Amino acid sequence: MESSNFMQFVEKVQKRDPFQKKAINTFLAHQDEKYWLRAESFAKNLLGLLKKNGLSQEYIVDSYLKMCKNMLSQQVVFKRTGVYSCADSQTAFANVYNSETEMSSYMYGVAVSQFLWPNHYAMFDFFMDTIARFSNVKKYLEIGPGHGLFLVEAMRHFRAAQFSAIDISPVSLRISKEIVDHFTGGQSCSFQISDVQNLDSASYDFISMCEVLEHLDQTIPLLKKLHSMLTAEGHLFITTCANCPAIDHTYLYRSVHHIRQELQEAGFKILADISLPIENKPENMWEEERVEVNYAALLTHSEAK
Numbered sequence: 001m002e003s004s005n006f007m008q009f010v011e012k013v014q015k016r017d018p019f020q021k022k023a024i025n026t027f028l029a030h031q032d033e034k035y036w037l038r039a040e041s042f043a044k045n046l047l048g049l050l051k052k053n054g055l056s057q058e059y060i061v062d063s064y065l066k067m068c069k070n071m072l073s074q075q076v077v078f079k080r081t082g083v084y085s086c087a088d089s090q091t092a093f094a095n096v097y098n099s100e101t102e103m104s105s106y107m108y109g110v111a112v113s114q115f116l117w118p119n120h121y122a123m124f125d126f127f128m129d130t131i132a133r134f135s136n137v138k139k140y141l142e143i144g145p146g147h148g149l150f151l152v153e154a155m156r157h158f159r160a161a162q163f164s165a166i167d168i169s170p171v172s173l174r175i176s177k178e179i180v181d182h183f184t185g186g187q188s189c190s191f192q193i194s195d196v197q198n199l200d201s202a203s204y205d206f207i208s209m210c211e212v213l214e215h216l217d218q219t220i221p222l223l224k225k226l227h228s229m230l231t232a233e234g235h236l237f238i239t240t241c242a243n244c245p246a247i248d249h250t251y252l253y254r255s256v257h258h259i260r261q262e263l264q265e266a267g268f269k270i271l272a273d274i275s276l277p278i279e280n281k282p283e284n285m286w287e288e289e290r291v292e293v294n295y296a297a298l299l300t301h302s303e304a305k
Contacts, residue, residue, distance in 0.1 A: 005040060005047055006040050006042070006043035008057075009043055009057065009060070009112075010028070010116070012057065012058075013061055013064060013065065013116070016061060027116070027118050027121075035121070038115070039115045042114075042115060045183045046060065048182065049178060049179065049182045049183075052182065053178070060108050063106070063109040063112070064109045064112040064113065064116075065109075066105055066109060067105070067106060067110065070246070070247050071245075071246060074245035074246055074247060074249075075292070078243070078290065079290060082290065084246075084252055085245065085247075086246075086248055086249060086250050088217050088250055089216060089217050091250075092215060092247075092248035093168065095247070096247060096248045097168060098169065098170070098171070103171035103172055103175075104171060104175060106247075106248075107146055107147050107172055107175045108147070108175075110147050110211075111146075111147035111148075111179070114147070119278060122274065122276055123210075123274070123294060123296045124149065124150070126296050127237060127296070128153055128157075131154055131157050134158075134206065137158045137205045137206045138160070138162065139164075139202070139203070139206075140154055140158055140161045140162070140163050140164070140204065140205065140206045140207075141163075141165070141166070141206075142154070142163075142164070142165045142166075142207070142208045142210075143165075143167075143196050143207065143208070143209040143212055143226075144166075144167050144168075144210070144212040145165045145172075145173075145176040145180075146172055146175075146176060147175065147176070147179060148176040148178075148179035148180045149179070149183075150208055151163070151165055151180055151189070151208075152179065152180055152183045154206075154208065155184050155189065156184065158206075161205075161206075163188065163189040163190065164189065164190045164192065165180075165189055165191050165192070166191075166193070166194045166199070167191075167193065168194070168195055169193075170193055173191055173192075173193055176191065177189075177191045196222060196225060196226070197221065197222065197225055199225075201228070201229070203229060204231065204234060205230075205233075205234050206234060206235050206237070207229065207234070207235075207237070208237040208238075209236065209237070209238050210238065211239055211241075213238065213240040213251060213253075213259075214241055214244060214246075214249045214250070214251050214252075214253065215248055215249060216250065216251045218251075219262055220262060220266055223263065223266030223268070224266045224267065226266075227266055227267045227301065230301065233304065234300065235271075235298060235300050236298075236299040236300070237296070237298055237299070238263075238296065238299065239294065239295065239296040239297075240253065240259060241253065241292065241293060242255055242256055242286070242287075242292070242293045242295065243286070243287075243290045243291060243292050243293060244292045255287040255293075256275045256293055257287075259295050260297075263297065264302065267301065267302050268299040268300065269299065269300050269301065269302040269304060270298075270299055271297075271298045271299065271300055272297065272298045273295065273296060273297035273298070274296050275294075275295055276293060276294040277291050278291070278292045278294075279291050
């Protein structure tokens with residue numbers, strides 16, 4: 001099954017950057033009907049939002065290609081130096097999160113990558129399969145909703161839940177709200193500019209935090225805070241990455257073992273996880289050769305039965 005709105009966008013990307021054509025076509029050739037339905041729904045909703053906000057499809061193509069170019073340049077430097085180029089989270093906030101131009105482009109670029117990058121789509125699919133296992137979530141929190149697509153799916157599934165979302169970036173939070181409002185038809189969600197460490201002791205049945213840990217200076221304090229915010233039988237869904245340079249990544253996980261070790265140190269039990277390398281190399285080579293690995297996990301309290 002091919003999707004008209006989505007494929008029109010894909011063709012524009014491939015025309016602008018022919019080097020991506022083979023990789024994208026190889027990925028798309030292996031997708032099932034579920035993928036195409038999701039991709040077309042995403043494209044249709046995104047085009048509607050663009051029109052509403054006075055943005056063109058070319059803006060989204062530009063945003064995606066700019067993100068790809070930035071990622072590639074950061075990977076080249078990281079392979080040589082073994083360190084991330086962004087010094088700390090304050091630098092990332094000043095240069096990216098608090099910049100209307102940079103953050104808007106970045107968020108739209110990442111949104112598109114959910115359907116064009118195999119690892120990003122695999123994590124998105126893993127999230128949807130994960131939340132499908134739950135039906136009794138009453139309070140749901142998302143930290144750093146970014147492009148908002150994970151939050152949209154949670155709101156579609158947990159219809160009766162009370163939803164909250166927080167972010168330190170006012171630009172990102174505005175985009176999250178616009179996407180959520182447009183994609184869900186205005187379903188209720190509280191959006192707040194805040195650091196999660198400043199939140200009260202409210203308990204949540206389900207917390208999601210996608211692509212946040214690698215943006216921090218320290219990770220354990222946040223993980224322990226989230227542990228304290230879960231109900232006794234609550235769950236945390238996270239995504240992060242190892243050896244994954246970007247213009248705003250500051251915390252370097254050098255291996256999947258490193259990630260799992262921190263999650264367990266913070267008091268979590270890993271119920272299910274996936275590790276997705278971008279290179280076809282055996283796992284015992286990932287750390288030594290600095291292979292970029294995307295990671296996603298469903299967690300609960302370590303003492304939970």
